[in-house]
Amino acid sequence: MKPTSPNQTYRLATGYAFGLSDIGLVRRNNEDNFLVDDALGLAIVCDGMGGHDAGEVASTEALALFHQFIAEVDPHAFHHEPRDDPDATLPGRYSAQSDGTAPQGTHPAITVATRAVEHVNDQLYAMNRSDMRPDGRGMGTTMTGIWRQPQSATMVVFHVGDSRLYRWRDSRMLQITSDQTLYQKALDAGITVNLPGRNELLQAIGPSPMVEPEVHRLTPRPGDLYLLCSDGLHGMLSDQQIVDVLRNATPDTLATCSHQLVELAKQHGGKDNITVVLVWFDA
Known part of the structure; x- marks a missing residue:
């Protein structure tokens, strides 16, 4: 099992990353976890x-299992990666089909x-x-991550639950993932009153036999900054408060900005x- 990552700065093949996890002020233990693997270009x-x-x-098992699966992938499968993914708009999202197969033309990394x-x-x-629960329910976890192989022009975003991925580019922050919650579903349907609780998940890893992840590709640009975070951050802060910190981010200040956000x-x-x-791309 690969251990969860310590709070530190990581040198990636295409940039830098810093990760930080804090118990907060109310919880008795920290159920959040993160992983950064510089060799695989993975952050979760x-x-x-x-x-x-x-x-x-x-959360610990999920990170270890995902990391092991990706680490065992044959890198030769991606030698002929298509280069026609300009990310002018976000690519269409792909949810796994019920038979576990991918649609024709789906990129192998997806x-x-x-x-x-x-x-x-x-x-x-x-x-x-x-654990003798007849319905299989019990522990579970969200999972939000990015995977960019060395030499790859694009990266894969994968997402289940209500942790989030944001991109800071050209002085503008964009939320890349969509919360898989009843609250977000109601907002998408145009409902503005009697909204459900923000934390009622529609998708999580572990409680159900099937999961429908949001998976798609993006093309990072030099100077892009990506923020992955649990709802302990975005649930406490407004977008503007997050922006006020990210606008000061550089490869040398990722640790400072992470601590400021927490x-x-x-x-x-x-x-x-x-x-x-925080993941900064310089290539």
């Missing part, structure tokens, strides 16, 4: 759930990332079943665990 944030230490187990998420879900669901979330309540991973 997981927010576990399930009570007692189950959430911490779920297929691999989707299968990796499904594999993690299968394993966590089996662990829940082995401290701001704590100043505004710190009601949940807080995890931040």
